Amino acid sequence: MEPVQQRAVIVGVQLQNGNNFSYSMEELRNLAAACDLQVVGELSQKSSRINPSHYIGTGKIQELAMLMESADATVIIFNDELSPSQIRNLEASLDRQVIDRTILILNIFAERAKTKEAQLQVEVAQLQYMLPRLAGMRESLGRQGGGAGLKNRGAGETKLELDRRRIEERITALQLELQNQVARRQIQRKQRHKNEVPVVCLVGYTNTGKSSLMNTLVETYHPGSDKGVFAKDMLFATLETSVRSIELPDHKTFLLTDTVGFVSQLPHHLVKAFRSTLEEVTEADLLIHVADISDPQVKQHMAVTEETLKALGADGIPTFYAYNKADLTELPYPVVEENSVTLSAKHKIGVAELVGLIRKHVFNDYIQCEILVPFERGSVVSYFNEHADVQSVSYEEQGTRLKLECRIADYERFKDDFIEMPQ
Incomplete structure (x- = not known):
């Protein structure tokens, strides 16, 4: 039997100086769907500030309680990272399981992580998030019943029941293990620099088609090599950095790197944990910013990617733009401009033009x-x-x-x- 989906209500505060609120709430719906939660209601409040004790005002708390009752919802998802006291107060007032945007993203990452390094990184981020929230979260564990969604996911019940000291020890042990993984990757990177092979890095918002583009390039220049990467139409399909060597017919070779996709308000715990993976971006010779041209929010997505690159210190690296999924629009393609190509990775149209741009930039020696x-x-x-x-x-x-x-x-x-x- 299929597990019954948990029903959830999403809640957000629109601050006076906040932009893109409706987009942010729409994205929260997508994140909830990726966690197998069914969104059955939405509540928002306009305010000059976040309420420090309950995130929303007392009047809205009553409104939310009525909405939860009428929608028969068991989970409330908040569109920001909640403080430990906010979680405790909300759960006491509403007698429902309360989660925030951060734990939602952490749960998706935990489910998608396939490699040892990605799993270690996610677990560190989860434990760092949970550490200050242990008291409030223990109370909510009693509410985590059957059904799909957040049932004993990720770091889970047993880890929450560890005392603070043992969690801190676990974090320390994981970070040591991660350092060994990082050291290995640095040796690999040094070897690449020694071989003087240029590195081209695919970056962009989650689910814009970076992995599909990589697979198309691999299949075009190395047909039948079975070196493709996992690609699927879902948020955060790729959590690990994949590197493939692309050899062109004239014996010119470059390394193509696929990276984890970005999302707005990417939790700082995750950015910190994944910093070693994202270092690949900072050492690239060229970035290919992949954007989903068919998405109405493409401009916001590109802005989020640029902000994240800036936070990583990679905003000074030369960048070309690959406007992907043109086959889902009325736009003509392939279209080549000075630093961009409109293309379809799925139909392999525009890929040769993109390689032409890459070639001009990285093979100037x-x-x-x-x-x-x-x-x-x-x-x-x-x-x-x-x-x-x-x-x-x-x-x-x-x-x-x-x-x-x-x-x-x-x-x-x-x-x-x-x-x-x-x-």
Whole structure:
């Protein structure tokens, strides 16, 4: 039998200086759906400030109680991070399970985390969130009954029953384990820098099609390689950084990195826990900001991504824009502009144009040249056949003449082996 979905009411406060309130509430609905919660009602309040004791005013508390009763809802979801005292007061007043936007996102991350590192990062974030809220949350555990949704999810009941000291010890142990994972990734990154392979990083809001774009690029340039990444039309399908090597037909290679998607009000616990994963972004040579052009909120999504990149210290990295999902709009595609491509990753249209933009930016250390290599230095010819774009080969009395495009560094490395040609 399918579990019965828990019924929830969402609650938000629209501050006088707040923008995009209706969008934020719509996103909260999507986050609730991703947690398998059925939103059956909504309550909002306009106010100059958040009520420090109950988040909303006392009049609204009564209104909310009536709404919960009439909608037969068991869960209340608040559109901000609640303080421990707010959770306690709300649960005492309403006798219902109270959760906030932060724990909702943490639960989604906990369910989606597949790799060891992502699981460690999520658990650290959950425990750090729960630590100051233990007292209030213990009371609410009695209300966590059957049904889908937040039933014993993530860090769960047993961890909440640990005393504060044991939770702190657990956080310390997890962070040590994470440091080892981070050290491993730093070694890998150093190796890439040593090999001087350019790194291109896909960034953007959650569910804009970053993983689908990566899969399309992998399939285009390495058909049948089975190196695709998980891609699905849902929030936070990707929680781990995936790196794939893309080798173009002319032997130019770049590394393509897929990253966790951003969302507005991404909990600071998560940003902190995932900082090591997101470091990939800060060390990229080029960012591809993937946006879902079919989404009416695309401008807000792009603004959130730009704010998050700024917070990570990655706002100075050169960026191109991939306006994806054009097949869901009336817009013409592919359309190439100076720093953007309108495309459809799903239909593989516009991908070659995007690679053209990437190519111009990351392969600017190449030169066109003609070289003459003595026959006894056949290993040099082999190297250029493998690592350069050899356009023509001819054999002369003194050696092999190659017309090619290669990296300046490779040219400098072997130039003492070349026979000087008359000008």
